[in-house]
Amino acid sequence: MAHTDRLLPTLRDVATAAGVSVGTASKVLSGGGGVSALRAQRVWDAARRLGYRRNGIAADLRRGRPSSIGFVLPDLTNQFFVDIARALENHALEHGYQLIMAHADEDPARELERIRFVLSRQVAGMIIIPCRGYEHAIDEVRECHVPLVMADRVDETFPAHTVTTDSHGASSDGTDHLIALGHERIAFLVNTLDLVNSRERADGYIAAMRRAGLDAFIQVVECGMTAAEIHASTLDVLKSGVRPTALFAGGNVTTLGALRAIRDANLHLPDDISLLSFDDAPWMSVLRPYLSSIRQPVETIGHAIWQLMLKLLNGERGEPVHLSFKAELLVRESTAPVPVVALQRA
Amino acid sequence: MAHTDRLLPTLRDVATAAGVSVGTASKVLSGGGGVSALRAQRVWDAARRLGYRRNGIAADLRRGRPSSIGFVLPDLTNQFFVDIARALENHALEHGYQLIMAHADEDPARELERIRFVLSRQVAGMIIIPCRGYEHAIDEVRECHVPLVMADRVDETFPAHTVTTDSHGASSDGTDHLIALGHERIAFLVNTLDLVNSRERADGYIAAMRRAGLDAFIQVVECGMTAAEIHASTLDVLKSGVRPTALFAGGNVTTLGALRAIRDANLHLPDDISLLSFDDAPWMSVLRPYLSSIRQPVETIGHAIWQLMLKLLNGERGEPVHLSFKAELLVRESTAPVPVVALQRA
């Protein structure tokens, strides 16, 4: 009558119930062969009868080789990150790993906390999309010698594998598109310049403006992380003396905030003002006009992250690899030639 | 020189490095008192020097009392679920628990797999928002005697604590609103009637229609789970002989699909057709016209789920409790009186 006080039956309970040894039971239940059909059946029956559930953490502990990998992401609200999470989860599952997701909520303190938690779960590897001020957090991981792949909000100076979108290029292309439409007063809305990728997006915009000789019109606006903050900042821009003829929103959430501001300022897309969104999202397809946007290659990025992780998992060490993928400019309806009024005013 | 082959230092390594026993080191590092300041300091120093990281799963294993609770959700794409996840995570963290999120991706097979995984992680409790055909999955959990709280897609016949929105009431209110505007031909778009809450939403609509004597106009359309499927189904509805003057979309994703169809059919909100959305989402605020919608009390629901879980965690057993919360009807711009043309045609 072992373990009558415990709620969950253990492997030993199953073994005794089946009249075999723990070793045999273990072999059967963990899928290994080398057990007679008769006994195997007895074990399965006993397990089912007792409602046995294998204790995965004990197994991992014993084996010394964890079966899950951690994924820390900064914002569940951001479709882009969620898409990556889905891609990663699929890849991980295919390769027999479980993905443990943790949510930093754009808060460095919480990020650190979450990283520690995931680490304490003895994951085989860590994939992180960091938030602002992630420096300490990363040290934490690197000290553990846990395979690490960083994504999106990093650059190639980072001392580990990284996978990113070519933010600079995409942003520069987007700006070129706007310029080609005749826009000069183009404002770039960015959540914060504390984030590497946001900074690169801003830099890409600046580079394109310079290239076109529009130095005088460069306007980078730091809007904040939340839609509410962005809303307010954008409204300021729109109500300022000379209004831009085009807005380039540096991300998913920024676009949302900007749209609210445009609405409140009672302006119409694209006649009164053009809007280009860095990041595409499902809801953009139902706007009138359909938003022009820059689509990051989510699947490609997810796949690349996983490939890098797999190599690490297989023990391949070596110089950090820095992968960067081209984004796609989707010209739709929210970007149009500069209205004549604006041209005349200039 | 113990464990030189291991990458991660263990408690024993710290202990030997500090010149104390494992017991002492354990006491220090797990925050317990009863250790002299001198030795405590030595342990801390050693831990820091070695980069010691506590093995949380080993600790849980030994203690027999897990510190995390599982949350299985069906769709990361759905803002409503994500909001609940955030709320739950906050509550859990506040109470010293970690939330392990798992994503079923609207796939019963995967849901089962994910539930098994979470269970294998020896969680202290389980919170599940199920997807279609979840029956087996649930048995899985209940057999384990793990504290279980079900949410959203369940009804009060379920033999465990449940927290839901009053779908029937909300849906009925919404329909009344449409009827009050003079609409008769109101179509109800639902993802699938296999989901209890969707069914209740449909029932609420039907009840309201009957109450108004509009039995003849009742039209419930099963559209499918993805935006693409919904898009197609809705298009069929819009192109059919007598077009409805109002659409009531039974959820977040359904609204998205419906909007795409409305766009493709080249109809305008709310002049050509009215649209009411069950579920509110951030992006709805940037639509012109601003979408009328039904907002579920996410925070309240999240809080209630957690309270129930806490009770279970504290050992309070007893009859299953079934909590249901009222949703809020947000009348905005996408619902308007029936256009005169439609009235005349009727």
Added chain:
DNA sequence: CTGTTAGCGCGTTCAA
């Protein structure tokens, strides 16, 4: 093929 046994890293007795 099968059973026995030694730990995985940790918390927790119990003596000293």
Added chain:
DNA sequence: TTGAACGCGCTAACAG
């Protein structure tokens, strides 16, 4: 106050 020893549930190595 401290340290030694035990065992959480499991797997793997070995002996039969």
